[in-house]
Amino acid sequence: MIRHLERGLGWIAGASLFGMMALTFVDVLCRKLLDRSIPGSLEVTELMMFGVIFAGLPLTSLRGEHVLFDLLDHLLPAALRAVQGLISNLICTALLAGGAWLVFVRAARTTEQGDTTAQLQLALGPWYYAAGVLIALTALMHLVLAFRPPADAGADDTPAAGAV
Secondary structure: OHHHHHHHHHHHHHHHHHHHHHHHHHHHHHHHHOOOOOOOHHHHHHHHHHHHHHHHHHHHHHHOOOOOOOOOHHHOOHHHHHHHHHHHHHHHHHHHHHHHHHHHHHHHHHHHHOOEOOOOOOEOHHHHHHHHHHHHHHHHHHHHHHHOOOOOOOOOOOOOOOOO
8 A cells, every 4th residue: 555655646746846847848938939928837836846845745754765863873772773763753743743733724724715826816725735634644654654663673783764
């Protein structure tokens, strides 16, 4: 199931990034050749950035590709690194769950007020709800990582899986 999730989120992030690139290329081309910009291109680019960031967030966490400070990890015994990984992932779970809740509150308020983008009048609520779901999914990823055995269970010179 996690492989399907990774594949789907990867496609979302990749398609969003490709869409941003293509839209920017065509927009610049139109400005240079036709002296006109594509209406709403900035707004669409901003919304596609949601896809890149929030679809990439659970992937980054699941794969342990986030920034980490491991300068002293080689000095710690494997058992202590495992505890460090557990604690850091539980803290990340709590912080991300709190962030998701705040985004859901914002999404509800945005939907209730009918907020839209300035130029194209696209509703913003669904985008905030999607971001909230993906942040909650990232929290779930850290919860899974907290209780998953470290990938380096036998090694003493690498950081624990999920260490932040």
